[in-house]
Every structure is written in C-alpha cells, then in structure tokens.
Amino acid sequence: MKRVGVRPENGHQTRLLRLLRDHGPRSRAELGEAVELSKSKVAIELDRLGELGFVDVVGLAASRGGRRSQMVALSSGLRFIGIDIGATSIDVAVTDGELRLLGHAARPTDVREGPTVVLDQALDLVAKVRADLGEQACDGVQGVGVGVPGPVSQREGALVAPPIMPGWSHFPIRDMLGAALGAPVMVDNDVNIMALGELHAGNARNVDDVLFVKIGTGIGCGIVLGGDIHRGVTGSAGDIGHVQVDDAGPLCTCGRTGCLEAFFGGAALARDGEAAARAGRSGWLADVLARDGAVRALDVGAAAAAGDAVSVQLVRDGGRRLGQVLAALVSFFNPGLVVIGGGLAGLGHPLLAEIRSVVYRRSLPLATGNLPIVLSELGDSAGVVGAARLVSESVYSTT
C-alpha cells in the first residue's frame, strides 16, 4: 500500500482494522462475530478494505464444521514510524500494521539545542533505520507518531511553553516532519505515548483504567481511561511532577518549593548523589565523581544496587515521596493497574518495594485490594510503540 492518506470508509471498517491491529490475523467468521455483522456484510467490508490496501487474505482458517473461512490479516506492506524524543535521547522505530517493531535505533541528543537541530537528528535516525531495513521493506509509510518531553497542543501539533526547551514553544513539529516524511504526523506528550505503548503491548493490555508513571529526568503520569488517554481540558492531565509533597522542601526548577520533582527523579537523584560524594558521605559516589567529574542518577542506582548505604537511602526516600503522591491518586482515580516506567524504573525492586509500601498503607483498602503495582516490561520501546499506536488510531479511522 503506497497511497498515503487512504482511510477506511465507515465505522465497521475502523473496528475491523483495530481488531486486526490489536489481536492479529482472524478468520472472516470471527471478525463478523466480533463486529456483529452478518457473513455477507462483513465480506463486503473486508473486500473493500482489501481494495484500499489495508488487508490481505493469508490462508484458510481451521474448519469449524462447514466450509473453511478465509484468514484475514493487515496488509504486510503497512508501515508506521514512531519517534520518541526525550530530554537527552531520541528513539526511532519502524513498525508493521500490527505495530510490531521491524527496526529500532536510538541516539543521544540535547533538546536544549532547539527543534531544528533535534528534529534533523530524528530524521537522520529515521533514514538510518529505513536504510537498515532496506527501502523495499518500508516504502509507503502510513503515519508517523511523535512523543516530546513537554505539554503538547494536539491541534497545533506543537509544544506549548515547555520548561527548559528554548525555541520549541509553538514550533510546528507536525508540519515540519510531515513535509519531510510525506505522511500524516501526530504529536503528543512523551508520557502519554509511553502509556499508549504499555496499553498496546505491555502490562496494561486489556486493562481499562491504568496509571503509567514515568520516572525520568522528571516525573509524569499517563492516564489510561477505557483504553484511551485522558488528556484533560488543556492537555496537561498527568503532570504530577510539581505536586507539592512537603511545605519546606528544596527549591524546584519551577520556582516553587517542595515539588515531587525537587525530591525525586533523575535530576534530583544526580544532585543528591553528587552532594553526598562531595560531603564524603559515600565512598562509592566519591569515586564516581573523581572519575567522571559528575554523578548521574544511574550512578546512584548502580551504587544502590551494590549496597552503598547512602544511595539505597536516596532511592528509598524518593520512592516514599512518589508513593505519597500515588497513594492520593489511587484513592482518587481507583485504577486497575499502576505501571512504573521511564529510565529510573531501572532502579528496580528496592524502588518498587518502597512505592508499594506507601501506596498500600495510605490508600483506601477498597482501591488497593486487587491493585497490582508493577514495573514496565517494555523499557525503551514503550515510547516508539505508543507513538506508532497514536498515529495508527487516526490512520485506522474515518476522520
């Protein structure tokens, strides 16, 4: 399918495409039952989707008694691109129509260098991934999903007043990438696309109401509601990094005191780790500082894993602060699952244990009775899968 911009023609076709995306190849009979259409009507819709280049017949299903039904799958030529731009890294992937990764690559970046530099880096990475796959394998991209680390106006396809990202506010990301890649582009906040990734291929699959908490340089929350993202009236829902957890806490980059991010997250952990190194409270971190000239959050994680007492305490204190905020959100929202992801989810079980302890102790028993709190299993691919999912929702619908 090379024609970009082709869309299904009605709601039945939309539902068929999303079923095939989320559950893989199905027989005509199964698809008819799933969308509650008669044999002849589902045949008409599937034939039309075949003509549009969306689906292929891939064989015959096992017999259920009568004549064997044809197996239908999304066309093997469908392609989506997912781009996940973080504060310090870019991930790019090419997927098939079911959003399975065909190719994936990453590189460091610095979003403070501005949109022209960073989006060029992203386009270079897209070209590299496509070249590795061979042109044949990814000709005709149907859509491009993009995640960026700040508040997004979906209508504009641009960031709006993101902190510490000079030049990005209202820069037309969607239009720039759309012109360069010749395909429809959708832009969303990086935390929302990671939550979509978890919903599509991670622990959140088949769970209706999910909180996805990203712990990276900062802290954000993606809210999954009935299988879709809740973005709020101005698109800022889930922005929990500046919830106040202590009246008298440290100064935050936002200018207020005691924000969650001022206590925990990559930036806070690096700051506290370096302070411990300089004060001689941690021999491990002092060695890191002497060797590298700085202490990063991941160094504190490695030190904690190796048993450095100060680092263990920093991770536990951070988990406790995040747990306080999560406990309130769990009582308020009553989700079916909490997933912890982002770079610092690599701190692993000591962090998870602390978060669980606070949430289970401080939330309503009714809300936590059957509430799993788990680490993301997708890791770095959550963002790119979610970005592909974001744009696939639009490509697989009539509008």
Next chain:
Amino acid sequence: MKRVGVRPENGHQTRLLRLLRDHGPRSRAELGEAVELSKSKVAIELDRLGELGFVDVVGLAASRGGRRSQMVALSSGLRFIGIDIGATSIDVAVTDGELRLLGHAARPTDVREGPTVVLDQALDLVAKVRADLGEQACDGVQGVGVGVPGPVSQREGALVAPPIMPGWSHFPIRDMLGAALGAPVMVDNDVNIMALGELHAGNARNVDDVLFVKIGTGIGCGIVLGGDIHRGVTGSAGDIGHVQVDDAGPLCTCGRTGCLEAFFGGAALARDGEAAARAGRSGWLADVLARDGAVRALDVGAAAAAGDAVSVQLVRDGGRRLGQVLAALVSFFNPGLVVIGGGLAGLGHPLLAEIRSVVYRRSLPLATGNLPIVLSELGDSAGVVGAARLVSESVYSTT
C-alpha cells in the same frame, strides 16, 4: 404512562429521549438534525416513542420557511423519584421526565440506626411528597434513584463495608425499595449523585470534565468525565477523605493519622470548635456550648461569619488543607471546572477564597489558566436531582 419497565427500542430513541430531558421540548425538525436522521426516519422513531408513552406532541413550532414542524416534549405523565440519604438527613423529591422538581421534602435521620429504620423513614417521606402532590400527579413512577453515604456496589445495589453504618453492608437497598415502590431502583454513592445533579442542572451543565467536591460530615469528590461519572474499577473513585495531608496530623476515624477528614469537614470542625470553646479561646463558641451542650460545624460557620477570630482561622485552615489536595488533583486530572458543594459549602466565600488561593498557587499554570472554582448553586437539591438523573439514564436507554 403507567407501564413500568417500558424502554426505548434503539439507540436513536435513547438519544431523542436524553435530548428532550436535557434541553426541553424541540421541534421534529430540530430533533432530526440533532440525531442526524432524515425527516421520515425521525418521524418513525418519535411516533413509536409516542406509542410507548414517552413523548407527546405539544403544539407547532415557529415556521422556518415551509410547513410548521410539530413540537415534541417528554410525556407530562413521566415521574422519577430521587432519594438522597445522608449521614444525618434524608431528602426526597418527585420530578417530571425532564427532572424538574415537582415536590421535595427533607427530614433528619441517623444512619447508625440501620437500614430498616432509615429506609422506612425514606418511604414515609416518599409517601408524604406524593400525597402532597395528589395521587394523580405522580401515579406511575418510572424509576427511583438513591444516594447513600458510603461505597456502593452498583451490581448489588447495596453499600459495601461503609464506615460507621452498622447493618448496611450488603443490605439489599435496591431490592427492598424496588419491591416497596414497584419501580426500577438504582443506587449510588451520595457524592456521585450530587455531581450528577450539578451536571444536569447546576454549574457543571455542558462542561465535560468536572470535579465536584462535597464537604459534609466528611469530604468526597465526584468525578465527571465526558458527561458521565468516573467510578473506578471498584467503584471507590473520588474517595479523597483519607488522603494524607500531614505525616503528623490528628488521628482519623479510619485509624491512620493526618487524613484530610481528620483536619477538615463537619466532624473535624465541630471537634475543633468545641475544643476552642472549652479552652476559652472563643467567647462566641463558649456561649454556644453553654447553651446547646455541644458545638456543631454550622455553629463554627456562623461564628466565622460573625467575625469570631478562632472560627475564621478554623475555616481558613480547613480550606488550605482541602486546597492542597485539590491542587494535586487539578494538576493530575486537568478539569474544566471545580464545584464545591455539601453542607459546609455554606461557609461560603472565606472558604472558597482559601481553596482558590492554594489551588491557583500550587497547580500548574496550564491547568488553572481557565479553571473556575465555584460554589454549588443547587444546594440541597443537587442530590435528589442527581438521583433522578441516575435512574433516568437507565429508563431512557434500551438496556
């Protein structure tokens, strides 16, 4: 319409009934446009709704050029009953099909006396309201909505483990009232039905994402999402009374320390007011105590309104604590409106000013830029209107 249990037959009819409920009488032409049906198709559906007893023709619309279109309204004989059971009071109302109050009465109660006593009181009050209206005026009730002050299993139509309500857990409220009143009954949490009332007839009309905060004996939050209530996976969403606002706060009835309700709400305000009276810190409250033998939350409100410094400080401290929790929820949920209701909303603007001050200072600018925080205008009728709305959703739908 006397036949109980009659339902519309398809989604078009459901949408027509809800349009007429929410917006009042409309011409056939307007209704056809609103539900996107041709003139002949909307006529078929409206005729059928007439046969089912749901709608009447009430005249001719103003001419829009051609033949004048018939005006259609919900049948004048439709009746709903709303019952709002609080910890210390029962409100009952009879409404018409558009959920306008035809009759309304209230009485004190004490839910600790158990479901048999309290539901009998509610049935007596229903009988009284119906008698006042005249039997003719409210024959044939289509549905009964009920709000109760605790966590509800909608599937059971019963409370589940409500605190301080002996005998209520799993008591079959729905079945008992259904048998007594001969109509379908739906039960929900009192805060949720108040939020539905605000959505139908209050400030929240036509706003998609709303937080309704009830400050009564305790504190709860109703979450309106896309015009419906978000209840969460176990039905406990919005239960914010036990969010911890201070590690070292007073002991709460739930056994933990520092819960929001331990700081603020009717029970906390009465406790703190009485303590101030006994300690001689407030002459006003000491007079109340000497006269009545106890200080109630409303006494503290009256004292604050009269300028009693201790009472003003109690109201402001309470508003600040509630504001802290709301600030976090506003950043998380990004609503389009916050409505403050319940008995203590009568504390009025000093309380509102304190809540606003904290929320506007502590939430994200993007989330509060256009966020109104207002007092409920419905007062005591929010619950009964919302209860009627709850059951009307079911009566006006096919299932």
